[in-house]
Amino acid sequence: MGKVHGSLARAGKVRGQTPKVAKQDKKKKPRGRAHKRMQYNRRFVTAGLFITLYLSLSLSYFY
Structure with a gap:
């Protein structure tokens, strides 16, 4: 067995x-369909623009 690092x-x-x-409020x-829409926009729409x-x-x- 190896040694333990520190007590x-x-x-x-x-x-x-x-x-x-x-914790802050x-x-x-969004949940469900709205969450999927948000993911799609984040992954494909705005990323495609960049x-x-x-x-x-x-x-x-x-050129």
Whole structure:
């Protein structure tokens, strides 16, 4: 068996030292169909715009 890194007396030291911050109220995320729509827009629509922009800029560099 290998050695244990540090004693278990110090376990949880950093988490115990950090100040407690209350959770903030967040806007609820869409569910069901609306969530799928959001995923589609994030993955394909807006990403496609950036890819098109990048390609057009890089191609215009050569011409």
